[in-house]
Amino acid sequence: MTARSPRRPSVALRPTAIGALAVAGALLLTACGDQTNEADAKKSKDSGSSAAAAPLADLLPEDVKAKGVVKVGSDIAYAPVEFKDDSGKTAGIDPDLADALGKQLGVKFEFETGTFDTLLTGLRSGRYDIAMSAMTDTKDRQEGVDSDTGKKVGEGVDFVDYFTAGVSIYTKKGDDKGIKTWADLCGKKLVVQRGTVSEDLAKAESKKCGKGKKITLEAFDNDQQAQTRLRAGGADAGSSDFPVAAYAVKTSGGGNDFQLVGEQVEAAPYGIAVAKDDAKLRDAIKAALDAVIKSGEYQKILDKWGASEGAVTEAVINGGK
Structure with a gap:
């Protein structure tokens, strides 16, 4: 926004001056209109080029x-x-x-x-x-x-x-707690991400466990939190989708933190x-x-x-x- 100019005394304009101002104004509006139209045309052309480059747009x-x-x-x-x-x-x-x-x-x-x-x-x-x-x-x-x-x-x-x-189970490396299958999780503590198929499977498996041997389940907002808990010794195992578990095993601690146990299940x-x-x-x-x-x-x-x-x-x- 430009600063306002001080108000000046009004001055009567001659007809020729008024005509000149009108012509100048018209030229100015035309110039602005041309620039706007050119910008719109360029934008439309760019959009058209993008659409042409995208076969399914x-x-x-x-x-x-x-x-x-x-x-x-x-x-x-x-x-x-x-x-x-x-x-x-x-x-x-x-x-x-x-x-x-x-x-x-x-x-x-x-x-x-x-x-x-x-x-x-x-x-x-x-x-x-x-x-x-x-x-x-x-x-x-x-x-x-x-x-x-x-x-x-x-x-x-x-x-x-x-x-x-599918879904996989992983444990700390060299310490699988005897876990090979989901049934082996009975009486153990498992960490998972909340709202996942791993959590659903753990709840279903826990119902099959004998009395006093339920799975203790701890669910986190994200899988990294679950991995941190297991890494610190706060659980016996973790579970997540196979590609995620495999990636954690490969990368966490340079490959020294975790190991996969058993086979992936419930491929979907x-x-x-x-x-x-x-x-x-x-x-x-x-x-x-x-x-x-x-x-x-x-x-x-x-x-x-x-x-x-x-x-x-x-x-x-x-x-x-």
Whole structure:
């Protein structure tokens, strides 16, 4: 904002002066209009170029295409699927796949962090457009049912499945406490991330244990907290999805902190969660994922993160059971 000038005495203007001012004003407005139109034209041209470079842009809902952004809810503490690298940048399988999807659709996928057990609530409330966070596609989540109580807790979501992973148990290295299977966890203390399939499995297994031999379960907001607890000797074992457990075993303490025990169980698809009333966005993401798989970029991303054994050959909608 410019400073106001002191008020000057009014002066009668001659007709010729008024005409000159009118012409000057018209020229000024025309010049401004030309600059605005040129800027709008350039912006439109840039958008057109971006759309032309994105073969599947027209599949998106108009509001998403106009924003140019897909807001992604994610628990960014689950390496190697999604995590903050040493520079603070969001990295991992999901961010890399999201970048590849964005190139197909002509939009940017922006990750916003949240605790895992609140992501679907955030999706339903409109805080996120999708949730992408190593989330297992299950019938309960599709239908909005609480796995623990069996009660309906909200509207379900649709999933676009993009990876397959089982659940693994890991212990401190050289100290497996005799744990080889889930049944061996009876009478032991297990750490997990809250709201995960690992937590559901532990609760189900504990009900099978003999009297006085239940599994003591401690659930945390994220998997890194659970790993810290186990590393410090505060539990007998931890459990998480296989690629996450394997990554922790490989990297924590230079590979000296943890070891995998037994085989992974309950192999199931990871899905990108989309609101039930957003079928157009869901179908656009499926088409983009199929294109990324077909191009070979998908396999390169999984190879980069050592997760190739979880690869799928096509995207599937609501393939979880």
